[in-house]
Amino acid sequence: MKETILSVRNLKTYFFTRRGTVRAVDDVDFELKKGECLCLVGESGCGKTVTALSILGLVDRPPGRIVGGEINYDGINLVSCLPARMRQIRGREIAMIFQDAQSALNPVFTIGDQIVEQIKLHSEKSHRQAREMAIDLLKEVGIPSPDEAASYYPHQLSGGMRQRAMIAMSLSCDPRILIADEPTTAVDVTIKAQILDIFQRLKESRQISLLFITHEMGLVSEIGDRVAVMYAGKIVEIASVTELLTNPIFQHPYTSSLIKCLPGITQERERLESIPGTVPSLIDPPSGCLFHPRCAKAMAICREKEPPPVNVTKGHTVFCHLYSAQGMKK
Template identity: 50%
Template sequence: MSRSDAALAPPLLEVDDLQTSFSIGEGREVRAVDGVGFSLRAGETVAIVGESGSGKSVTSLSIMRLLPKKVGWISRGSIRLRGRDLVNLSDREMRGVRGNDIGMIFQEPMTSLNPVHTVGEQIAEVVREHQRLPRAAARARAVDMLRLVGIPEPERRANSFPHEMSGGMRQRAMIAMALACEPSVLIADEPTTALDVTIQAQILDLMRSLQERLGMAIVFITHDLGVVAEMADRVVVMYAGQVVETGSVREIFSRPLMPYTAGLMRAIPRLGASTERSRLQTIPGYVPPLSRLPAGCRFRTRCAHALARCAEGEPPLEAAGEGRSVRCFRWRELELAEAAA
């Protein structure tokens, strides 16, 4: 499916007002994801970006219903896949969705692959579980998937244990496992963080080619804005558990509206940045702990544009044009000031 066709297609995945809470003991709880919403169409890539602690990975685990039992739970909202609300599914029904309809690539394959089983066995197990293929057919499918993701000598590598593979090969094996049943949605949680730049480029090229071949939609979770520029159609920016800005890649990179997003853009290294204005800048401070969020705007304690009113109430996520939204009391005046500068 082409990018233009994807823009016209109905949403495949719709996350609406998602709230995920965690118990922190003594009857207290925090909201790691607070009112998050976005949609995803077939063939489209939506990137979720933000610093560590912003809620990106918890959002992905909520979609997959892989939150730690008794400690984390979805307390509000819906996650609809082709109109079917995953929040209301039983554990058994959800196991049928994982891998079959939604695949996931985790950040660190060594903690996600079973060290005592070969890679081929693990991929074949996914296929047997969801597609009910005989053992020999599932094994053949595993070898085919390893070949698809570009692993040399796939018949031999299917017999390898995870520790016998390089980091790049392990990540390719994770992609093979996630795509073994050809899911319609792929969630990639920081899939290239631990890889060197050469292997990272290969993995991104592989994901793009597989997306084009299989027509799947991708939720790409990352803090690397360079990867976002390469991979994504639309961007969801998160901060302290909330969505603070959404828009197309072109809009977010060329005209960020929320001061936090603008800060992320200024922190991107650029070749030839010699002037004071183009020099690499950082956002002061840290993402606040969820148990001690500041009153009002959650970003105000780090924001150079914060006023007294920013502490008086939480800004809503409001429309800022077609397909755009922003959470900031001052975004209009800041945009005008930027245009006049």
């Protein structure tokens, strides 16, 4: 049994806007184990990025605020820890590759200089040592001729290479946890496979714990050890990747829909489905199960009561009335 490195308990992060309260993350619960890759998957707007930003204390305040729950890391609760300690953790222990990674690189500095800067920020290294480390990092993420590449400006690199440079930058503090927010969205299929390969290697060589955010269920089977499926600010299912993909009897209907949208698994492109309807408003969400308006299997109870967690097998929890005692009675 792997040790837990980060545990998120009943996390609630809301945005208080003029239109109303956006419940972006609403009672989210999960654990990240040492050396594993946990995928956080779900459609656009379901709260994946806000979950990650909450962990790092980077939610825009105002309008956002963590209104409940705990994020436990290394014996402390990140929700209530001092800003100075949070900055330290952000720089040295938990790193994040942001969703708009391309814009995170500064166009007027070479990538080498940017990585050196990051290294010096988090350590006592001399410029020369930092430069050597930067080149090693570029090499580690598979950038050819890293010496030369270090003197390139971001615009001189291809999209895939820029993405690698971003990964190198995130490793500059030698983090124990790496949060990667949609790190393969802007790249084509071949590059995507290469980037996934880098993460896979980092997990093995550095024993890094990965929180990998994606809206593509297809990536989950390639990189994930476990998966948390998120819908409208809530986790609806959490399981090991093998269990989730091979035990469809207890799958959440939302998870099933995400899987059906996959060309890789259904094989037949023409039969690819998309999930009808859209993610509900997080300001005025539906009653009961938030997925019920889009669920083909919805029952009367789904409109009335929020589904309780059902433990299907060890480590596999699904929030769905289809499998709850109350739902089964109906």
